[in-house]
Amino acid sequence: DGGITQSPKYLFRKEGQNVTLSCEQNLNHDAMYWYRQDPGQGLRLIYYSQIVNDFQKGDIAEGYSVSREKKESFPLTVTSAQKNPTAFYLCASSPGQGGTEAFFGQGTRLTVV
Amino acid sequence: GENVEQHPSTLSVQEGDSAVIKCTYSDSASNYFPWYKQELGKRPQLIIDIRSNVGEKKDQRIAVTLNKTAKHFSLHITETQPEDSAVYFCAASRLDMRFGAGTRLTVKP
Numbered sequence: 357d358g359g360i361t362q363s364p365k366y367l368f369r370k371e372g373q374n375v376t377l378s379c380e381q382n383l384n385h386d387a388m389y390w391y392r393q394d395p396g397q398g399l400r401l402i403y404y405s406q407i408v409n410d411f412q413k414g415d416i417a418e419g420y421s422v423s424r425e426k427k428e429s430f431p432l433t434v435t436s437a438q439k440n441p442t443a444f445y446l447c448a449s450s451p452g453q454g455g456t457e458a459f460f461g462q463g464t465r466l467t468v469v
Numbered sequence: 470g471e472n473v474e475q476h477p478s479t480l481s482v483q484e485g486d487s488a489v490i491k492c493t494y495s496d497s498a499s500n501y502f503p504w505y506k507q508e509l510g511k512r513p514q515l516i517i518d519i520r521s522n523v524g525e526k527k528d529q530r531i532a533v534t535l536n537k538t539a540k541h542f543s544l545h546i547t548e549t550q551p552e553d554s555a556v557y558f559c560a561a562s563r564l565d566m567r568f569g570a571g572t573r574l575t576v577k578p
Binding site for chain 2: 389391396397398399400401404406412414415446448450455456457458460461462463
């Protein structure tokens, strides 16, 4: 079953703890993206990667980190430096380096208490 | 970086009417403009897209138009149905993909 998988669907963490969100795809896509979705603010780009071992900051990268050691995987770490981490996080992938459809995972809702 | 603005933020229409959502973008190098539909609790899904070398594209009740000179593109939904109710996002892409803030469309039966 091909697709893009995010886990877990719901995640709870205490304030001050780092947390890593998983994103895996078996679509053989080169590009992967992380977005944050807050009510009324659409999808804001956190980081994106066009190729293994390379990634670029998006519009709201502060307090987040990523890695792209494998083509299939693009984990996002929400660090304690992120001031307001509670949000819905969406991962996406696309075949090429821009200019192609992005396929989304089902999202992870992170709640920090 | 690219900046995408989307209007209106909410839109309510009667079943059978048309709905139009408009977006503008800032980066003239953007070459791909998709539209996504997101139903409550679900992931965004592509409904139609257009590339910079095309001015208009239609798929049944949905159409998208692109004006590269003015840097704006629009989504048109005709003969709206209650199942069209959702949040719609436009996006502009070159090497990355940036989205508008979304439009919540409500189709009243």
